[in-house]
Amino acid sequence: MFDFESELVKKREAGLYRKRRVSASAQTVRSIIDGKSVLSFCGNDYLGLANHPEIKKAFVEAVDHYGVGSGSAHLISGHSQLHHDCEQRLAEFTGRDRALLFSNGYMANLAIASALVGHKDVVFQDKLNHASLIDAAKLSGAKLRRYRHSDITQLETQLQDNQDHPHKLLMTDGVFSMDGDCADLQKISQLCLDNDVCCMVDDAHGFGVLGEQGGGLLQALGLSQQQVPILMATLGKAVGTAGAFVAGSEALIETLIQQARPYIYTTASPPALAAATLCSLGIIEKESWRRKKLAELIHYLRQGLSSLDYELMPSSTPIQPIVIGDNNRVLEMSEKLLQKEILVTAIRPPTVPVGSARLRITLSAGHEKADIDLLLKGLVKA
Numbered sequence: 001m002f003d004f005e006s007e008l009v010k011k012r013e014a015g016l017y018r019k020r021r022v023s024a025s026a027q028t029v030r031s032i033i034d035g036k037s038v039l040s041f042c043g044n045d046y047l048g049l050a051n052h053p054e055i056k057k058a059f060v061e062a063v064d065h066y067g068v069g070s071g072s073a074h075l076i077s078g079h080s081q082l083h084h085d086c087e088q089r090l091a092e093f094t095g096r097d098r099a100l101l102f103s104n105g106y107m108a109n110l111a112i113a114s115a116l117v118g119h120k121d122v123v124f125q126d127k128l129n130h131a132s133l134i135d136a137a138k139l140s141g142a143k144l145r146r147y148r149h150s151d152i153t154q155l156e157t158q159l160q161d162n163q164d165h166p167h168k169l170l171m172t173d174g175v176f177s178m179d180g181d182c183a184d185l186q187k188i189s190q191l192c193l194d195n196d197v198c199c200m201v202d203d204a205h206g207f208g209v210l211g212e213q214g215g216g217l218l219q220a221l222g223l224s225q226q227q228v229p230i231l232m233a234t235l236g237k238a239v240g241t242a243g244a245f246v247a248g249s250e251a252l253i254e255t256l257i258q259q260a261r262p263y264i265y266t267t268a269s270p271p272a273l274a275a276a277t278l279c280s281l282g283i284i285e286k287e288s289w290r291r292k293k294l295a296e297l298i299h300y301l302r303q304g305l306s307s308l309d310y311e312l313m314p315s316s317t318p319i320q321p322i323v324i325g326d327n328n329r330v331l332e333m334s335e336k337l338l339q340k341e342i343l344v345t346a347i348r349p350p351t352v353p354v355g356s357a358r359l360r361i362t363l364s365a366g367h368e369k370a371d372i373d374l375l376l377k378g379l380v381k382a
């Protein structure tokens, strides 16, 4: 039989126990968590849009017209005009031929790998990729080759050693979710082209934040659909709504619609979410001040952290982790910050490699410099 209890005790002893905190407010930098008012530095609402009045209004108005539930899967009767419009807008926004909406990023990644590769094929992945990409490769049944984080030389060797598969797919985070650094996509996409490998980028943390109009890391680097044929990004982070999308060629999207089980066998997301996303995309495009402010806050935080003698990660994004190493130590630091009404979650294995537990600080355009001053003050004593 299962012995749930003793497994849970082991987790607790190893400092690996996870606990949910209950939020009683909108997702803003100041929120009510477990009944306590806190200043939060751990959300992914990078542009401060999750509680934006115009986006809320778009959502509510769409609920008035379309109701709440979509009622069925996209291929049955759940694909609304709003989903359709949102997909067209996402294609235009990312400079791709076509886009396809998903209920969440986890499923979008499962869909891509399981629809495109199988047991005769091979998938290449960075070791620090998001769990959903790893799980996607496992579900597909393809051979999985993981290279050390950003180790292009090892990737080249793996590409050399795995030439003879019918389909070869490389999947990488654009911005690494727990480290905040970016994949070297200029090099990776070129290597993929040279080796007949299809390059897929998960831009969950770059979309909205990077690029002149918020188009993400690919926009920032000027990488086209030919160079990176599969772009995936999520809508629950900088976009401030929920869901995800895949963008690419007409044939890619049609293949996903026909073959991707995580797309076919699930209920479409509420149509009103698509309306909210449409509204948010307009704001992201127009209000470049949010990206500018974020860049200033990132610079300010990094200066402050280095003057406190914390070692910085090579990150220019809103994800600014402080790696501590020990699980219990990082829990303690997080707990001490919380006593000062500052919320920074302790991130531990298996989300990050063993021995690299960290405080994952994230910034939002909703923060002010004074908020960062409070965080830095909290970190002196922690």
Ligand SMILES: *Cc1c(COP(=O)(O)O)cnc(C)c1O
Residues within 6 Å of the ligand: 103, 104, 105, 106, 107, 109, 130, 132, 173, 177, 202, 204, 205, 234, 235, 236, 243, 244
């Ligand atoms: C958050 C995240 C996902 C999952 O997206 P959800 O919409 O939350 O399911 C996928 N990939 C990366 C890199 C992420 O950070």
